[in-house]
Amino acid sequence: MAIRLFDSLTRSPQELRRPDPANPQDFFTFYNCGPTVYAPAHIGNFRTFTVNDVLRRLLELEYGPDKVKHVRNLTDVDDRTIGQAKKEQRPLADITRHWTQIFHEDCRALNLLPPHAEPTATGYIKEQVNMIEVLMQKGCAYRAADGSVYFKIASFPGYGGLSRIKERELKVTNTVADADHKDSVSDFALWKAYKPEEDGLVSWAGPDGAAAGRPGWHIECSAMSKAILGDTIDLHSGGIDLLFPHHENEIAQSQCCNGTTFSRHWYHSEHLLVNGTTMSKSKGNYYTVRDLIAQGHSPLAIRYALLAGHPRKQLNFTLESLHAAESALKKLQVIVTVFHDPKYRVAGNGTPSRLTEVLDLLRDDLNTPGALGALFKLGHEISCGIGGGPTNADVATLDQILGVLGLEATQLAAANAAPKADAPDEVKALAAKRWAAKVAKDFAAADALRKELTAVGWSMLDAKDSYKLEPLKK
């Protein structure tokens, strides 16, 4: 079956376009709104990036690894990045470089593939300025009294098509401090005139007829998408919160500038919640990947936990769900090991693998929890001997599925073999004594020593000819 994704524009599942395999210039083009690099991304941000990573892997599996172009930007100039630079009294580039590096480390930990291009807003100032100039020439944008440039929503009749928001229904907020510069409260900034007290050293020459300053937020995605992927792309994705105003504004800018469809398909993933509400620093429910890793959680378990709910449904993340993910990962590894063990292999007769239905669940709107469930069910059936052992086709399909989920066999093995804390010498000594007692079949002494080990918080796991020590779970 073809890949179908829910489309925010038509509000229905739509088949994605398959690039022409015969045309080497035809790619599936995919733009995913990335993070703002002023602080560590939290796991809510990473839910979106992980979902998009699964999508990207699925596209490459279906269309071929060289037929997909995946772009994810870095927002490295905006109110928050500038604010952070000002707060720390450091150059903007220092701040964004630092957090970009942290972001990349977190991405690697979560086994996210790097996008094919990762443009930054500051790297595409010229393209943004050009675009704004075109919009001004076309009468879709105007210069305000302070030298800023605003997009004129009235010039784009299709405005609100994505979010279904009508201008008159907008709640009037007081966050629009510069409303007096605009023709209409709904108009949004394409270019923001330099404000010495706020912007510090951050400023570029503006579009013709405008003041020096910096780009507004929305224009960067339009400009970078156009520059790298072209006027019309196949898919644009991001978190649900970006649907309005960000994506609505991108459509308006791009379509007015380019005179053609901006993106054929729009996909939005839902929010990750923590204890029932969205994450925010003020609520103190702000998990980062590095914090969780520092607490001893495996990054792959974080990835699993993020994929354990349907991407278009809010998912409640708790430490408990992370523990569940860790246990599930162990179980998954056992299943994978059985699949890969030649001794269970059964001759295939060329019929489609039973696992293709699991792949179909992923093709159908990225149903990751459904696919995971089906995978466990099959693992269970195979261990019970139902339907016979896996065929070569089954094993190949399993590897494809794991590859799409980013839970490859090697990753699973590494995660589950995560180094445990090394035992102190006295614990090691106790363990050695107990092992000796056991080998001597002095079970009373062995049991007493096990109790001693338990008392100091360690558990001894006997294998046939060896043992290992693990800290007791509380």
Next chain:
RNA sequence: GGUGCGGUAGCCAAGUGGUAAGGCCGAGCUCUGCAAAAGCUCUAUUCGGCGGUUCGAUUCCGCCCCGCACCUCCA
């Protein structure tokens, strides 16, 4: 006020117009001296509530209750 998403077992979470996947936790069993690991079995007469359509609804429609989110620079 506008818009959107959702309410399925102790927790998490799929799903379908034909009678409830899966994961976690828990219990029992098997296997191991013990312990752990692993495996097996069990755990929703029921899908927020009330009506309606239907031979049949958790699944479609209506109303109500509850939760979450967005509404101009939050993934």
